[in-house]
Amino acid sequence: MKSQRYMVAAVLIVLALIAPMLVYPVFLMTALCFALFACAFNLLLGYAGLMSFGHAMFFGMGGYFFGHVVKAMGLPPEAGLIAGVGGAALLGLVTGALAIRRQGIYFAMITLAFAQMVYFFCVQAPFTHGEDGLQGIPRRALLGGLIPIENDLVLYYVVLAIFLFGFAAIYRFTHSPFGQVLKAIRDNEQRAQSLGYEADRYKLLAFVLSAALAGLAGATKAMVLQFATLTDVSAAMSGEVVLMALVGGLGTNTGPVLGAFVIVAMQNYFASFGEFVLVIQGAIFVVIVMAFRKGLVGEIGDWLKARRKAS
Amino acid sequence: MLDIFSIPLPALFGQLLLGLINGAFYAMLSLGLAVIFGMLNVINFTHGAQYMLGAFAAWLMLTNLSIPFWASLVLAPLIVGLFGIVIERLFLKRIYHLDHLYGFLLTFGMALVIEGLFQWRWGSSGAPYPAPIPGGYNLGFMFMPAYRGFVVLAALVICLATWYGIERTRLGAYLRAATENPTLVRAFGINVPLLITLTYGLGVGLAALAGVLAAPIQQVSALMGSNLVLVVFAVVVIGGMGSIMGSIITGFGLGLIEGFTKVVYPPASNTVIFVVMAIVLMVKPAGLFGQTK
Amino acid sequence: MHDRLLKVENLEAWYGESHILHGVGFEISRGELVTLLGRNGAGKTTTLRSIMGIVGRRKGSVRFDNQETVGRTSDSIARLGIAYCPEERGIFSSLSVEENLLLPPVVKPGGMGIKEIYSLFPNLEERRRSQGTKLSGGEQQMLAIGRILRTGANLLLLDEPTEGLAPVIVQRIGEIVRQLKQRGFTILLVEQNFHFAATVADRHYVMEDGRVVDMIAAADVAQSIDKLQTYLGV
Numbered sequence: 001m002k003s004q005r006y007m008v009a010a011v012l013i014v015l016a017l018i019a020p021m022l023v024y025p026v027f028l029m030t031a032l033c034f035a036l037f038a039c040a041f042n043l044l045l046g047y048a049g050l051m052s053f054g055h056a057m058f059f060g061m062g063g064y065f066f067g068h069v070v071k072a073m074g075l076p077p078e079a080g081l082i083a084g085v086g087g088a089a090l091l092g093l094v095t096g097a098l099a100i101r102r103q104g105i106y107f108a109m110i111t112l113a114f115a116q117m118v119y120f121f122c123v124q125a126p127f128t129h130g131e132d133g134l135q136g137i138p139r140r141a142l143l144g145g146l147i148p149i150e151n152d153l154v155l156y157y158v159v160l161a162i163f164l165f166g167f168a169a170i171y172r173f174t175h176s177p178f179g180q181v182l183k184a185i186r187d188n189e190q191r192a193q194s195l196g197y198e199a200d201r202y203k204l205l206a207f208v209l210s211a212a213l214a215g216l217a218g219a220t221k222a223m224v225l226q227f228a229t230l231t232d233v234s235a236a237m238s239g240e241v242v243l244m245a246l247v248g249g250l251g252t253n254t255g256p257v258l259g260a261f262v263i264v265a266m267q268n269y270f271a272s273f274g275e276f277v278l279v280i281q282g283a284i285f286v287v288i289v290m291a292f293r294k295g296l297v298g299e300i301g302d303w304l305k306a307r308r309k310a311s
Numbered sequence: 312m313l314d315i316f317s318i319p320l321p322a323l324f325g326q327l328l329l330g331l332i333n334g335a336f337y338a339m340l341s342l343g344l345a346v347i348f349g350m351l352n353v354i355n356f357t358h359g360a361q362y363m364l365g366a367f368a369a370w371l372m373l374t375n376l377s378i379p380f381w382a383s384l385v386l387a388p389l390i391v392g393l394f395g396i397v398i399e400r401l402f403l404k405r406i407y408h409l410d411h412l413y414g415f416l417l418t419f420g421m422a423l424v425i426e427g428l429f430q431w432r433w434g435s436s437g438a439p440y441p442a443p444i445p446g447g448y449n450l451g452f453m454f455m456p457a458y459r460g461f462v463v464l465a466a467l468v469i470c471l472a473t474w475y476g477i478e479r480t481r482l483g484a485y486l487r488a489a490t491e492n493p494t495l496v497r498a499f500g501i502n503v504p505l506l507i508t509l510t511y512g513l514g515v516g517l518a519a520l521a522g523v524l525a526a527p528i529q530q531v532s533a534l535m536g537s538n539l540v541l542v543v544f545a546v547v548v549i550g551g552m553g554s555i556m557g558s559i560i561t562g563f564g565l566g567l568i569e570g571f572t573k574v575v576y577p578p579a580s581n582t583v584i585f586v587v588m589a590i591v592l593m594v595k596p597a598g599l600f601g602q603t604k
Numbered sequence: 605m606h607d608r609l610l611k612v613e614n615l616e617a618w619y620g621e622s623h624i625l626h627g628v629g630f631e632i633s634r635g636e637l638v639t640l641l642g643r644n645g646a647g648k649t650t651t652l653r654s655i656m657g658i659v660g661r662r663k664g665s666v667r668f669d670n671q672e673t674v675g676r677t678s679d680s681i682a683r684l685g686i687a688y689c690p691e692e693r694g695i696f697s698s699l700s701v702e703e704n705l706l707l708p709p710v711v712k713p714g715g716m717g718i719k720e721i722y723s724l725f726p727n728l729e730e731r732r733r734s735q736g737t738k739l740s741g742g743e744q745q746m747l748a749i750g751r752i753l754r755t756g757a758n759l760l761l762l763d764e765p766t767e768g769l770a771p772v773i774v775q776r777i778g779e780i781v782r783q784l785k786q787r788g789f790t791i792l793l794v795e796q797n798f799h800f801a802a803t804v805a806d807r808h809y810v811m812e813d814g815r816v817v818d819m820i821a822a823a824d825v826a827q828s829i830d831k832l833q834t835y836l837g838v
Contacts, residue, residue: 051412098589101596105354105411106548110592113545117585124578235541239419246416275435278427285420289413290402481706487698488707495694498656499708500682500755 016160025156026224031264032163033221038244038256040213043170046251047179048206049186050100053108054115055241057095058088058211060233061118062218067134067228068127077140077149081162081219088215089208091118096207100200112235119233133229137222155224162220166213171253173209182206243281246288249295258296323574324453330570331563332459332528335466336521338562340543342473343517345552349490350510353403353414359540360425361515363533364391365522367429370440370531380443380527387523388516395515399508422537429533437530462524469520470559477555486510545588551598561599609634609759609790610655615664615674617647617654624650626814627664632759637781637791639801642811643837648794649691651811652761655792656688657681668759683711687757691764691794693748695736702732705751712756721750724780742773749780760784763794778803798836810835 019028041055062084070080099110122128129135141148142158149155173179185192185199193199222228231237240263248259263281270277292299340358347355355361368390369383378386398421406413447456477483489496489503497503522536529535550561565584573580591599610632617625625647632638640648653659655666657678666673673681682688687708696704705721705728722729725746731739739747745765752760765781766774774797781804785791795801801808802825810818812835820828 051415053415098592101592102548105415108412108415109354109544109548110588112541113548113585113588116541116545117582120581123581235537239423242416242419275427275430278423279431280427282420282423282425282427285416285423286402289406289417289420293409293413484699484703484707488696491696491698492694494658494678495688495690496707498658498678498682498688499752500679500711501709502679 020153020156025152027264027268029152029156029159029224030221031261032159033217033224034241034244034264035257035260036163036166036220037214037217038241038248038260039167039170039253040210040217041241042245042250042252042256043174043213044206044210045245047174047182047186048203050103050203050207051108051242052099052111052207052210052238053242054095054111054113054118054235054238055210055214056233056235056237057115057118058092058214059218059221059237059241060122060228060230061091062088062215063222063228063232064122064128064134065215066219066222067137070140070223071134071137072127076144077142077223080223081216084215084219084222085212086215088218089212091215092208092211093204096204096211100203100207112238115233115235115238119230119235122230122233128228128230131230133227134222135227137226137228139223139226149223159220159224162216166216167257169209169213178202178205240281243285245295247284247295249297249299249301250293252295252297252301255295255297262296320452321454326570326574327567328453328455328459328463328570330567330573331463332566333569334563334566335463336525336539336562337543337546337566338470338559339466339517339521339524340539341546341550341558341562342470342555343514343521344543344547345550345555345558346473346477346486346517347511347514348547348552350486350507351399351403351407351414352411353407353418354411354544355511355514356415356418356540357398357422357425358418358514358518358543359536359538360422361391361395361518361536362522362525362539363426363429363531363536364394365519366440366526366531366535367522367533368519369523369526370438373440380440380523384520384523388520391519391522392512392516396508396512398515399511403511404504404508422540426533426537433533435532435534437532437535440526440531442527458527462528465524466521469517470562473517474555474559542584545584549584549588549591549598551601554600557598557600607633609636609669610792611665611667612651612655613665613667615651615654615662615666617650617659617663618661619650620660624659624814625654628654628811628814628816630809630816630819632790632792634758634790635785635788636806637785637793637804639793639795639805639808640811641795641798641801641808641832641836643835644796646811647814648811649763650814652688652763652792652794655681655761656686658688682708682755682757685712685757686759686761687752687755688761689748689752689763689765691767693744695739695744695747697735697737699736700733701728701736701739701747704736704747705732705754708751708755710754710756712758714758715756716753718754721753724753724783725750742769742776745769745773745777746780749777753784758788758790760789760791761794762791764796765793766795766797766800774800796836798832808832 037059041052045051065087066080066084069075069083070077095114099107099114102110123130139150141150147154147158149158181197182202185197185202189199218232244259244263245256247262248257249255267277270280288295294302340362344355344358347353365387368387369380372378372383372386402417403414406417442458444458444461447454477486485501485506489506493503546562546565549565550558552558565587568587569580569583572583608631612631613629615625615628628651640651642648650659654662657673657676662674664674668684668686671684673684699707705718727743728747728750736747749765765777778800781791793801793805806822808820809816
């Protein structure tokens, strides 16, 4: 079984390496950013059992921080990425500390409300340039000129590396003793607390980590597409990442990645349809909740298991 | 901070009236959400879209069938309420046994579909709806448009009527009991699933009624509910969904606070309700009128 | 009109994955008061809940007035004429005492009027505007019994009505239960307190591990006291 897993992983890595020869690199990079975003969201949901409906605030602010540091302050992109991650983490700490106080549906509503606050802040704050957004963020070479990311192909491998770093970080976290405690808390908080674990601390840490990675995703996206706008902090964006994780499979490791690729591809394909995309997205939500709750990865996994049993 | 007495009174009272009107809508909508959540344990994200449907129904009936406002006030909630009942029977009923978050996701998806369809068909710019009561009264310290005064009074009547219906009638007793212990209520011979369906219809009807009342005040547009519903969620977290009266008081109160903020510190007016929510979460996480279950 | 008002045969019941009842069988004639005795976990409460239709899954046969009830929803079972007084009493905190009393709808003619119920439980009339859960344990039990008397149901399922109550109140409940029997109600009583059960019942069924293992008529109780003590583990 494990060898099969390694084979699949190897195939995926090879695919990832040659992908830009086959598919438009900017599409791939955008999808990878959203994949990281969706994985960060899923970390909170799948392992801490907390569904954030305001995750766009971390994603969007990550992009804004990156843009401001690189464009307005003229610093190299590494600084921008760190600013994106750090800023989002800080925001995560502040909002998380309050949101953690409630669970389930209330938690979702609180994160939604905080995200709205951030949205309105961004509408008015000078550094975000409001409705116009931060445009024309320059792409400068990394490592003082060694890695020329002005070239889309080079940037692709950098983005791939960032994605893999984030994915690996999540994997390490969830498979660490820390992650196990988190799962225990998710499954039975009272039990875990009676065993001496301070549930709130663990949940907050997961929240901040999730926020930081979402910020990394947003900053990377700003680096690739060279702009950061209000859409990135909107409630629609928060809903979209939920959709990605849902389509791919909540609580699975690879589900969000697949979901992100599917949704980004869909956005591109339906771009000419205008607002009808919303209808399709909404319909997908409804269909999944009613019939395919496990998402693509989950349902395919079940189907494969059933086939194995039958043979 | 501006000294209150240096603000011209008409400006202050004008904003407070606006705040009161907003508060009226917050109260009506959070009431509907609270009633639905109590019985169904579902956060009805579609509430904003159903509010929009009420306004659109009134507008469509006026422009296509020349049906006047006062008739729409009765017809629109019935039509949209019926639509809500269909949604409950076809979709919501089948997911009650799941985690509450799925209800949230389902209603979110439905809101996207409804708003997306209307946006696609009618665009996102709004259509005006003529005020059914023209003119206004000069009260000396401010000018009060007649229709807006009516809206506040109507909202109060609607909220209090809903409160009375739930807290003081036999049917309301069925509703309260079924919220507490649906299994036992069913074992007494009451058709609880039907009660649940009707409750959802009632909540949706309330949203649609609010929408009809809103039509002459704001442009009737596909997205008119989507921003409002997010604020109402904050109102509901602040109020705590524990009591009907609590939702009403919180809704009106927050509207007034918002209006007041518009006068003394306008940049914060969009976010003040969320700030209040943050404070309430720190001090009383269950909400002002909530009970920790 | 059937003499055998309730006939239970091969009743099995599950809560989720747990198989609680393994084939329960007994019958009750019109006007009888029958008890289900047994240790904790024997399945007595589950049996009542199965008759009422509020367990996860049931199999077998429960015939009330010669109508099959397995497969019906709990509200339709209630409307046939069965009323349930749960172990936890189930008094609604968001309703007043009077609202609690008036909640169960009338399903058949012949139920007691509210005035009759108040004459049976005068202390409930005094407190009728109070919040239901502000009453003492004994008063809540009276309320739980009182509210099902209005419905016109002729079979009453009472789950441990004396649990946790002071001896004086237990006595009062015993009087009330005997009065109800005199008025013609058919009663299925679950009790841990055997002494109380012995003062009111016509017959006793003993349950163990989800099955009925014995039946003892009131007249035979004195001779069977040792057997009973073994069953109940006292």
